[in-house]
Amino acid sequence: MRVVYIVFMSSVRKPAGGGSAQDVTYRWLKKHISALPRDSGTFLIESEVAQEAGTSRTPVREALLRLETEGFVQIIPKKGAFVPPVSDAEVRTVMEARELIEDWSMRRVVPAGDGFLDELDALLVEQEGLIDDAVGFIDCDRAFHGAIVRQAGNPVLADFYEALRERQVRMGLRAVVGDEGRFRKVLAEHAAIVSALRTGDPERAAQALGAHLGSTLAALHLPEVARRGFDDIPGA
Incomplete structure (x- = not known):
């Protein structure tokens, strides 16, 4: 495994207004981490992050602690915050686990009530407003x-799924950063999922979900898996 000591360049915009210094720095760091090479470990140095982000070291330290709880970094005393590599194998295993849970959940929620569909519609509108x-x-x-x-309605699976999603945020950011077309495709695929749920057909809803997750795999540069589909993945 390669380890890189990061030299900051201005590839990610410095934080702008909107929220506390910690929140702004946290969001900046999260986006910066998403743009790092996936196949090598990277150390982030607190003082260098503060200089590049245009803030003091206190909000940087607080943001890094927050990111550590989410699994983005590992804070190593006297060295800095280590961003571990994300292997293709990890992407596959996380996405396989997601597919198993989401497919089961999708079939359980059909037929979907109006209140739940309204919730998903509201999230679609909110997500469209966040395209930038x-x-x-x-x-x-x-x-x-x-x-x-x-x-x-299964709280054990819901808790496990949340842990998976924490691990996948960095993957998801990498898939959309710098690619407006991917933003639009995600929105269209989410809309297709909601539309399928409205039909009351669990098979159609599951197919819409599977198409979306396969598209996500392709965006994460695993086209051979996305092309075969989840049904062909051993254990899926």
């Missing part, structure tokens, strides 16, 4: 999928 905010867009994506899993 990659972090907010992916957070809303997580809320959309999480709502389906929670609606299925």
